[in-house]
């Protein structure tokens with residue numbers, strides 16, 4: 021990026037980002053230094069890409085006019101801790117309105133690809149049309165600026181996400197990689213393809229320890245465009261952090277914002293996995309398609325029980341002190357570490373474990389690993405499978421697919437493999453389509469066509485207003501469980517103000533664990549921007565930019581045909597309340613009706629003119 | 633007075649899961665937390681008899697107190 025101002029909030033057009041647009045059909049490329057329209061553009065990520073997506077009327081995700089936008093955030097590749105994010109944006113194959121229009125979507129992941137991409141000198145890559153042949157794309161730095169090349173990817177076809185990365189590493193030993201798996205290659209029948217991002221640990225150990233940009237099927241969109249992988253080749257450019265950034269980074273580690281995520285051995289909570297223990301207190305850990313039974317069954321996947329039999333190691337992305345990865349390996353007879361199995365984050369572990377009736381850690385790890393290797397979003401995959409299993413439980417005389425039931429490990433493996441190979445569109449196209457086909461939609465746990473995360477909707481009516489997946493684009497999932505808020509005023513305030521700020525991290529290039537509770541409108545971020553770019557930005561400027569970006573996402577949803585009725589948690593939640601969940605009821609039809617009225621009353625007037 | 637104290641998640645490490653413990657009358661949730669030397673860094677919230685409670689709340693004989701670490705994202 022180029023900066024000719026210290027005040028990007030009032031003078032955004034004096035900030036330029038380096039963009040490359042590639043026509044995949046012709047191979048033509050153009051580079052430009054694009055002036056920013058507003059602070060959202062400066063920050064980057066979806067704050068910028070959604071403005072570009074808003075300029076296109078797209079009726080189908082798989083059409084030439086739907087771009088795939090790959091970009092970074094302002095602090096990606098900086099000295100600020102967690103500055104590793106890459107963003108993939110486009111109209112989603114899986115998330116869409118009932119009238120059949122695709123929703124604008126982004127997904128993001130860490131690993132080192134984002135920083136390497138940024139260090140090539142490029143800030144954004146836009147893929148137009150589609151390539152006739154499978155290609156991979158090399159982005160590299162040079163004396164005259166970033167260069168981009170398309171190369172034949174025939175040799176990568178059919179390989180897993182990890183194997184693609186390993187194969188490319190042989191040819192580009194100093195690079196980092198973003199790759200789709202077989203699921204993304206089979207985009208016609210699989211709408212939940214993810215993009216795997218390489219980590220230093222993965223490239224050194226040769227173990228499949230990627231991070232994923234999973235949500236919304238951006239890997240399937242990449243597959244549609246016939247791009248199998250991206251290679252970012254640049255020298256490492258991370259400078260020494262300034263005193264200001266050092267202080268912010270120290271605060272990230274010691275200030276409590278990331279405490280729960282850090283290893284137990286360092287006084288932390290042990291990663292996102294720890295949500296199991298907390299939610300079980302309320303019998304709110306999803307079991308068998310989001311129907312907790314009020315018993316102790318989720319405890320089988322508590323960390324304290326898993327570590328008796330498996331080796332658990334806390335690891336991190338490049339130079340990140342938060343160390344949020346809990347990598348689970350077999351334990352040899354002598355207690356030493358055996359074969360690496362999978363990383364245990366709360367979402368995949370629950371949704372491919374307890375919520376499909378699998379309570380054995382080794383089996384859950386295998387399912388996570390399979391989904392990762394085929395390159396599918398663990399959330400959409402797990403929830404669509406749990407829907408199918410719930411259907412079979414209700415119709416034992418006439419089960420669908422391979423007749424799998426909850427807990428049937430072998431058959432669930434089969435479903436994952438078939439979906440990953442594009443042989444099972446019933447699973448690959450997600451729970452909304454499957455449930456509509458079967459005529460039983462009330463227990464399909466998606467909102468607006470995107471499967472929900474592993475927080476019971478009974479505890480989170482805020483899912484309805486999440487613009488890119490239930491827990492990471494609307495931070496209300498802990499408002500009832502953690503904060504004990506069950507009154508309407510708190511929920512209106514949470515949804516329309518405090519908790520929407522979580523999306524700021526998906527603009528600026530940082531992980532949410534940087535300061536998940538407060539968002540990016542903080543002195544820590546202001547200090548990082550001052551130190552890295554000599555920017556004078558206030559916390560109010562940042563908060564205003566995040567709010568505009570969020571509302572733009574909401575406006576785009578409405579433009580893509582969502583009716584207000586689609587902004588609701590799954591019907592089973594209020595039609596057949598689960599008596600086992602030990603929480604106040606905040607999803608009764610009356611509560612939801614009041615909430616909807618008040619939330620829209622605040623949001624709606626602000627949506628006017630946002631897409632002009 | 634007797635308080636049934638239940639610890640959740642990382643708080644159990646090197647402590648206990650659930651225990652009936654003796655406290656003097658007028659003990660607050662905060663005093664129980666301090667007495668058990670629970671890490672402030674990951675301290676989330678407390679429930680008295682299953683209901684969210686302030687750390688300054690005063691416990692009553694026979695109460696069940698659950699102390700949980702923070703819940704943030706996933």
Ligand code: SF4
Nearest residue numbers: 130336337340344531
């Ligand atoms: S918080 Fe976790 S995912 Fe984010 S950079 Fe650090 S180790 Fe990676």
